[in-house]
Amino acid sequence: MLLSPYPTPGERIRIALLWLWCGLVILFLLVPILIPVPLSFNSGAFFIFPLEGLSTRWYEVVLGTQRWQSAIGNSLIVAFGTTLIATTLGTLTAIALSNEKFPGRRIVMPLLLSPLIVPVVITAVGSYLFYARVGLASTYAGIILAHTALASPFVVVTVGASLTGFDRNLMRAAAISGAKPLTAFFRVMLPLILPGVLSGAAFAFVSSFDEVVVVQFLASAGQRTMPLEMFIGLREKLSPAITAAATLMMALSIVLLVVANVLARRGQSRRSAAG
Amino acid sequence: MSALQPSELDRPALARGRPAAGADPGTASAALRRAEFGDRLRTLALAAPLLLLLALSFGIPIVLLLSRAVYDPTIADALPRTSVALADWNGQGPPADAAFIALAADLSENQAKGTAYELAKALNARLPGARSQVLKTVRQLEGAGGRPPLEIMKAVPFWSAPGTWPTIANGTRAITSFYLLSALDLRWNADGGIERVPPEQAIFLQVFLRTFFVAAAVTLATLLLGFPLAYLISSVPKGLAAILIVAVLLPFWTSILVRTAAWTVLLQKFGLVNDLLLWLGIASERLDLMYSRIGLIIAMTHIQLPFTLLPIYSVMRTIAPSQMKAAYSLGARPFTAFRRVYLPQVFPGIMAGCLLTFILCLGYYITPALIGGASDQLISNFIANYVNVELNWEMAAALSFILLVFTLALFGIFARILGLDRLKMV
Numbered sequence: 297m298l299l300s301p302y303p304t305p306g307e308r309i310r311i312a313l314l315w316l317w318c319g320l321v322i323l324f325l326l327v328p329i330l331i332p333v334p335l336s337f338n339s340g341a342f343f344i345f346p347l348e349g350l351s352t353r354w355y356e357v358v359l360g361t362q363r364w365q366s367a368i369g370n371s372l373i374v375a376f377g378t379t380l381i382a383t384t385l386g387t388l389t390a391i392a393l394s395n396e397k398f399p400g401r402r403i404v405m406p407l408l409l410s411p412l413i414v415p416v417v418i419t420a421v422g423s424y425l426f427y428a429r430v431g432l433a434s435t436y437a438g439i440i441l442a443h444t445a446l447a448s449p450f451v452v453v454t455v456g457a458s459l460t461g462f463d464r465n466l467m468r469a470a471a472i473s474g475a476k477p478l479t480a481f482f483r484v485m486l487p488l489i490l491p492g493v494l495s496g497a498a499f500a501f502v503s504s505f506d507e508v509v510v511v512q513f514l515a516s517a518g519q520r521t522m523p524l525e526m527f528i529g530l531r532e533k534l535s536p537a538i539t540a541a542a543t544l545m546m547a548l549s550i551v552l553l554v555v556a557n558v559l560a561r562r563g564q565s566r567r568s569a570a571g
Numbered sequence: 572m573s574a575l576q577p578s579e580l581d582r583p584a585l586a587r588g589r590p591a592a593g594a595d596p597g598t599a600s601a602a603l604r605r606a607e608f609g610d611r612l613r614t615l616a617l618a619a620p621l622l623l624l625l626a627l628s629f630g631i632p633i634v635l636l637l638s639r640a641v642y643d644p645t646i647a648d649a650l651p652r653t654s655v656a657l658a659d660w661n662g663q664g665p666p667a668d669a670a671f672i673a674l675a676a677d678l679s680e681n682q683a684k685g686t687a688y689e690l691a692k693a694l695n696a697r698l699p700g701a702r703s704q705v706l707k708t709v710r711q712l713e714g715a716g717g718r719p720p721l722e723i724m725k726a727v728p729f730w731s732a733p734g735t736w737p738t739i740a741n742g743t744r745a746i747t748s749f750y751l752l753s754a755l756d757l758r759w760n761a762d763g764g765i766e767r768v769p770p771e772q773a774i775f776l777q778v779f780l781r782t783f784f785v786a787a788a789v790t791l792a793t794l795l796l797g798f799p800l801a802y803l804i805s806s807v808p809k810g811l812a813a814i815l816i817v818a819v820l821l822p823f824w825t826s827i828l829v830r831t832a833a834w835t836v837l838l839q840k841f842g843l844v845n846d847l848l849l850w851l852g853i854a855s856e857r858l859d860l861m862y863s864r865i866g867l868i869i870a871m872t873h874i875q876l877p878f879t880l881l882p883i884y885s886v887m888r889t890i891a892p893s894q895m896k897a898a899y900s901l902g903a904r905p906f907t908a909f910r911r912v913y914l915p916q917v918f919p920g921i922m923a924g925c926l927l928t929f930i931l932c933l934g935y936y937i938t939p940a941l942i943g944g945a946s947d948q949l950i951s952n953f954i955a956n957y958v959n960v961e962l963n964w965e966m967a968a969a970l971s972f973i974l975l976v977f978t979l980a981l982f983g984i985f986a987r988i989l990g991l992d993r994l995k996m997v
Contacts, residue, residue, distance in 0.1 A: 314803060317799050318803045321876075322800070322815070324873065325818055325876060326818055328822070328873055329833055331843060332832065389617065389618040397607065397610040398611070398615070407622075410629075411629055414975065415934025415974055417951040418971045425635055425639075427632070506826030509937065523826070534835065534836070542833065545826060549825060549826055549829075
């Protein structure tokens with residue numbers, strides 16, 4: 297592809313330099329995210345290669361001590377709550393937006409996406425100010441609400457994509473055959489767009505599970521999530537436990553996002569098969 | 572969900588086209604309009620829960636925050652009598668004695684209500700040094716022992732100083748441009764014009780400039796690193812391209828916090844980057860990369876690289892290689908062909924990627940907080956600091972206001988030139 301059939305020496309040099317540069321860029325991309333993995337299995341307390349020995353002691357710290365356990369628990373509570381609300385409401389909204397009768401889509405869509413664009417510090421500070429007034433600060437409900445704002449755009453966009461090819465005649469057919477609206481939704485529409493809904497849910501889960509800035513402002517000491525515990529740890533003292541926590545978080549995000557992308561792709565190929 | 576069915580059902584083929592020629596246009600189109608109106612309402616009802624929730628959890632908080640940048644009733648609430656007494660003051664010279672007496676009464680009342688400190692703080696934000704003067708005067712008024720308030724007020728030089736009364740008069744208006752101007756290192760002068768604050772108080776322009784500089788440096792770095800890689804991925808066979816794309820997506824899917832954590836490990840004095848630099852002979856001694864501008868830019872470049880690369884790649888993928896071959900066969904040199912055939916077509920992708928990265932860099936918080944030193948904190952860090960440490964909400968609101976205006980303006984350009992669809996790659 298890159299070389300012409302009869303390459304000149306100059307062309308060979310250019311292509312070689314391109315490969316070299318790109319090789320370095322890929323190292324730059326991959327090495328930093330892979331480095332914490334071996335370090336997290338180090339038996340010593342320093343971030344130095346070669347490792348002093350292999351051990352799982354830092355994973356025992358993260359999974360075994362009360363401080364980290366409650367952080368993991370808090371993260372799961374918040375992420376599951378966010379996923380549930382964002383997926384349900386986001387799916388409904390995507391269905392509404394996919395209808396050409398929806399009024400003012402050109403206004404609503406940017407509004408829905410705006411939580412992704414507004415700098416997260418502004419969102420966090422604003423939520424803190426308002427939630428403190430209405431008694432939602434330092435509550436799980438408050439954190440979940442704020443995270444839902446950040447997560448729902450992912451659901452709306454993903455489910456919206458899986459709906460673009462959905463044939464609405466199928467719903468008419470179901471209704472003519474006597475299905476009630478709810479039945480038609482659960483038995484005709486949902487199965488067809490399910491991959492999109494699940495992938496939206498996975499995106500929502502990861503966006504909440506990885507979020508730290510909003511939590512930093514809204515959470516009380518007992519509500520620290522895993523990223524917040526990491527953030528505080530990085531500020532105060534650098535312990536190898538952080539590399540173990542980072543590895544765990546990275547593994548979870550990557551697994552979920554791979555699943556989400558595979559599902560999203562399946563959702564789109566399925567709709568083209570159905571359409 | 573029950574709203575779903577009718578919107579599917581009640582829309583006969585008629586609704587799509589015009590009413591049939593023979594039908595009575597009046598009744599048919601009226602019925603149609605009614606049906607369409609119902610349809611619209613039902614779709615709106617489906618979207619309503621999320622829209623309401625977003626308004627509550629996101630819209631109201633931000634509006635409330637921004638309003639604090641221009642609305643600060645602290646001083647007006649604390650000085651009701653003074654506000655009245657100043658109503659017909661022309662702003663020149665000290666006001667009439669009645670204003671001094673009213674101020675003394677207001678101060679005493681604040682002391683009695685326990686709000687004197689709040690008032691002192693609010694005045695101090697506008698007039699450095701006011702805090703101690705207010706608190707001192709309040710104590711004197713309390714222990715006056717029959718001394719008339721006017722005498723006490725006149726005895727404190729602060730209350731007769733040239734800048735004091737204009738500031739108080741300004742503060743008694745709840746709607747204020749004070750904080751927004753401060754966020755740009757500006758203020759009102761005594762003649763009612765706008766001037767720069769003295770250099771020793773000017774901090775924010777520098778912070779904005781630093782934020783722009785870091786964002787521009789990161790954008791440039793991601794373009795230099797990302798463009799060739801995007802080109803390579805778009806021109807190698809499919810299987811290899813898939814592997815290379817994974818190398819881009821893997822970091823893209825890892826959270827910013829985790830990647831920042833990885834960089835704090837790597838950039839340590841005895842970390843891997845320093846090891847590598849020594850080994851390669853690039854540096855002769857270990858560098859302080861943590862808490863430095865260069866460390867911050869390296870880490871941010873790593874995090875933003877996929878955001879720049881992916882839009883460029885998605886455009887490059889659509890350009891047929893035969894175009895370049897045609898250019899060569901017409902006699903173009905490689906560089907000419909690249910510049911005149913390839914680059915103009917990739918340009919929207921470059922714009923999208925770079926704008927996206929620049930916009931996201933403006934709002935960076937985590938990475939500067941963890942890797943940047945004290946002089947590398949960006950505007951987001953200042954906003955957080957005004958909330959957490961200084962407890963000056965108005966200043967935080969004003970900085971948020973200006974950051975948001977920049978961000979939305981750039982995003983408006985993005986959406987206008989390139990369209991919102993380019994955001995879908997997330």
